[in-house]
Amino acid sequence: MSQKLHRRTILQSIVAAAATTAFGCGDDAPPVSASDRSRAYFPQSVASGEPRPDSVVLWTRAVDPEHTGDDTALTLEVSEEESFGTLVLQTEVVARAAHDHALKVKVTNLKPRTTYYYRFLYAHDGERFSTVVGRTRTAPAVGDDVPVKFAFASCQDYVGRYFNTWNRLLQLDEELDFVMFLGDYVYETTGDPAFQSTNSLRGVRFSEPEGALVQRTGIFEYYAAASLSNYRDLYKLIRTDPMLQRVHERYPFIVMWDDHEFSDDCWGAHATYEDEKRTEEQNERRRHAEQAFFEFIPIDATPTGAPQGAIDVGSEPRFPDTRIYRDFEFGKHLKLIVTDYRTYRPDHLIAEDAYPGTVVMDAPTLAALGAAPAFASEQFAYINVDEPQYAQVKGALRQVYLQLATQAGADDPQGKADMWVKGNLALAYVNPVLAQIGVASIPTDKQPRGMAYVHMGKVGLFDIRGSRYVVVKDTFDLYSQYRYATSKGASENVLGAAQEAWFKERLTAAQNTWKIIVSSVSLTPLIWDLRGKTDIPDATLRQRFTFNADGWDGFPTKRKELLQYVAANAQNALFISGDIHASYASVEENVPALTTPAISSGVVKDLAGTAVMGAGYAEGSALYRYAIAELDPTLKAGNPNIVFSNSEAHGFVVLEVRAGEALAAFHLIAGSEVNKDYSQRGESELRNRFTRQDLRVQNGKISTL
CATH class of the missing domain: 3.60.21.70 (Alkaline phosphatase D (PhoD))
Incomplete structure (x- = not known):
């Protein structure tokens, strides 16, 4: 969803980590400590994801506060018994400092539709510390004639807000096969006043603010994540929330991203904060966002599927080679096809910097489409401003454009004026501009008729109104059809x-x-x-x-x-x-x-x-x-x-x-x-x-x- 109209919120307020429980590991092993220090070693608890009939991905983040620059050696235990009396798997794994000590492990050769319990253990100075016991579930076997139940959810703003909804799901204690999270797991900004709350108990601060993008709205200043450290901070903070931790501990997740995991209203590697006052193609920032996502979400995004064992995050391709669209099968009755809306899509059909007066469908075009009668009104009259008799008008329009673009802080106002203030321009926009500067209006009665951006609701430069939001539907839909046909589908x-x-x-x-x-x-x-x-x-x-x-x-x-x-x-x-x-x-x-x-x-x-x-x-x-x-x-x-x-x-x-x-x-x-x-x-x-x-x-x- 959107930035200024409703740019969802982000997370972070380093508060309490979820409680953890320690368990004994046999007669020959050192006792597992029940110390609260377990929280420090596993501050984001555990999670599981990607449930298939024979496999699942298990996740934790493990860091020794005394050795933050070192890899952390762990033991993973998996059992069908919550007591861990009999182990399905016991294996040594390593949480790498290079990936912020986040670790994903793919466990294979499991039984279909079976509940498994798992925990990660860390040995330190003769003691063993444990995560909470996580619970996960594999998918039914292909062809199993069983009902399938799951929850789906999206958009978890953290700033000033509480996850009462996750709390309610826990209260229900449903036997779910999985939770499908549809996107906006994190929000990339630290406090946009246009849509984010100001409750200081649920706020976000980046550990390296110098790596972030400074954003300003009026007198307010805030940050948008840009560096890998910034994006990691978002996940580390939100995963300290007790309710979210408990849901992850209880159910396997399947996760797809939307925009805020990278940048509001994004398309590919393009952000939209500047509303095209300048170019916002940010490939490195996109790759930082993806790496943090792959580190902190229990997903297998390797091209051919990871084998048993720790998943190498470095082997999961980044933009533009990313591929996280995937499918799952849950018995006879459910095929889940998870599509990626953001990574490959084109720009919005109406650019934020589109000049409202620019005619996009002229009189011959409308006639060829059989739409001319609907545009007979003088409201759709236009002129070719490059014709000699309009030289003074064009000069005046350019001056107004330059003034507005300069005030907006746009890059290269002169170049933008050259690009936009030319050709066929709608008098529905031109005449009000001329009136504001004391220039006589141009008669509309004998002019050709066409459709301009202004007729789709675009009234200002560098503006989301009439571009990404609040667009006149009927004219926009006609323009969509025209662009789709003339671009052979590329526009959409x-x-x-x-x-x-x-x-x-x-x-x-x-x-x-x-x-x-x-x-x-x-x-x-x-x-x-x-x-x-x-x-x-x-x-x-x-x-x-x-x-x-x-x-x-x-x-x-x-x-x-x-x-x-x-x-x-x-x-x-x-x-x-x-x-x-x-x-x-x-x-x-x-x-x-x-x-x-x-x-x-x-x-x-x-x-x-x-x-x-x-x-x-x-x-x-x-x-x-x-x-x-x-x-x-x-x-x-x-x-x-x-x-x-x-x-x-x-x-x-x-x-x-x-x-x-x-x-x-x-x-x-x-x-x-x-x-x-x-x-x-x-x-x-x-x-x-x-x-x-x-x-x-x-x-x-x-x-x-």
């Missing part, structure tokens, strides 16, 4: 050619009852339909708006094509996603889609409300009422495919797939509760704050229960 090649081919092969080959497709961002269109709202004074606002063009709403042509392919080639396909900090269930192009709310990141209703008020529309205004106060009814009216909508709660979803149906339970808590630490209160108090919405997915339809 979201998955990249290799991943898309892999995806289609896995989808069509799957024989499992359910094909669940993981997308970090939501497939459900979120539309503000303000047409006919005559109580909104500004007629230009009485249109349909796409709220978030950073997600799939920003690639509508490709989304439709992809959904139609899925519907035509797979029975019982279902998309699950996150990112938008809200709960949605809808059927798009005959394919059901479920969107989980955020674990703790600001709910979309609050974040959108801040944005609307920042644009000058007070809480009592008609625009605020439709777009924010009545957000869920507005979204349902704008997209009749929505079956369930909740834009103001945190939570997670528990999904059980069976032979004839999939049952989804949304567990929700009001967004206002995120600043309270319910781990310090009675269990019933947290339980009473949660509500539940049950849905059934069956035969391509979603129904409420």
Whole structure:
């Protein structure tokens, strides 16, 4: 999700590490100490991931505070018994200082759908210290006729916020096969006032701030992670949270990244903080982010799959050779296809530095598309500013552009003016600019008609409005189709050619009852339909708006094509996603889609409300009422495919797939509760704050229960 409209938050406040327990290791071994020093040796506890019928990846971070520069030798023990009476595996491993003492071990030759217990041991001065005992579970064997149950979640903002949602999942104590985390495991900024809280008890400080990017919003200054040390700090801090530790200790995770693991609203190695005031291609920063992810997440990202033993993080390729899209099979009924939305996708269709007046579809183009009648209004009139009679106008527009670009701090304002202030320009933008500097307007009645960026909601330079957020839907969708056709699909090649081919092969080959497709961002269109709202004074606002063009709403042509392919080639396909900090269930192009709310990141209703008020529309205004106060009814009216909508709660979803149906339970808590630490209160108090919405997915339809 987005930076200034709602740039989710990051983590870090070096507080208590989770408690650990020590265990004896036999008559001949030194006794395992129950000392609290175990916390210092294993400050991030343990985790497991990548459950398959015969293998799992186990993780810990082990560091001796007295020898922080040295590798740490450990013993890993795995057993089917919590008492470790009989060991399945006992092996020596090393947590390397080169990888911040983080360690991943792939354990193979395991039995299907079996619960295993594991612990890491460290010997020091005649004592042995242990992690807590972790619990993990392998996947059912291929073809096993058993239901599969898992939770899916996303977006865990740490700054000033508490993980009450994870606490609730622990309270439920469900027998889950795994937890699917859909992205934004960490947030890369340390306190953006546009969306992050200021609770000093849950804040983040980088150990090496000189390696970070300094960010400024008004009088506020904060950091964005850039160095490997910065990104490691994010994971080390968030994994000291007791609730998150306990969930990792209890369940294996499958994890996909979204944007904040690298940079807000990113595409490939491109950040978006500067809104194209300057180039933000940051390959080294991207690789730092990926390395920390691979070090701290129990994932196997080696090209052919790691063998038994410690996984060499150095063998997991980095950008641009990264590949973490992958698939899992859980018995007869579940094929899980995990896609990567961020790594290969192109830039947003409307650039943040796009000149609002630039005509992108001229009169001949609209005529060829049969769209000219819809653009007959004088609002779509344009001129060719390079024609001799407009020389003075062009000069005036250039001066205004140079002034605005210089004030914004853009690189090379002169070069940008040369690039943008030329050719066909819309009078809907040109005339208001001329009026502001006292130059006479240009008549519109006899001019050709065309579509410019301003007609898609772009009104300012270097601005996310009308580019990544709050885009006029109907004009944008037409532009999307035009760009898609003229670029032969490259403009919306979201998955990249290799991943898309892999995806289609896995989808069509799957024989499992359910094909669940993981997308970090939501497939459900979120539309503000303000047409006919005559109580909104500004007629230009009485249109349909796409709220978030950073997600799939920003690639509508490709989304439709992809959904139609899925519907035509797979029975019982279902998309699950996150990112938008809200709960949605809808059927798009005959394919059901479920969107989980955020674990703790600001709910979309609050974040959108801040944005609307920042644009000058007070809480009592008609625009605020439709777009924010009545957000869920507005979204349902704008997209009749929505079956369930909740834009103001945190939570997670528990999904059980069976032979004839999939049952989804949304567990929700009001967004206002995120600043309270319910781990310090009675269990019933947290339980009473949660509500539940049950849905059934069956035969391509979603129904409420």
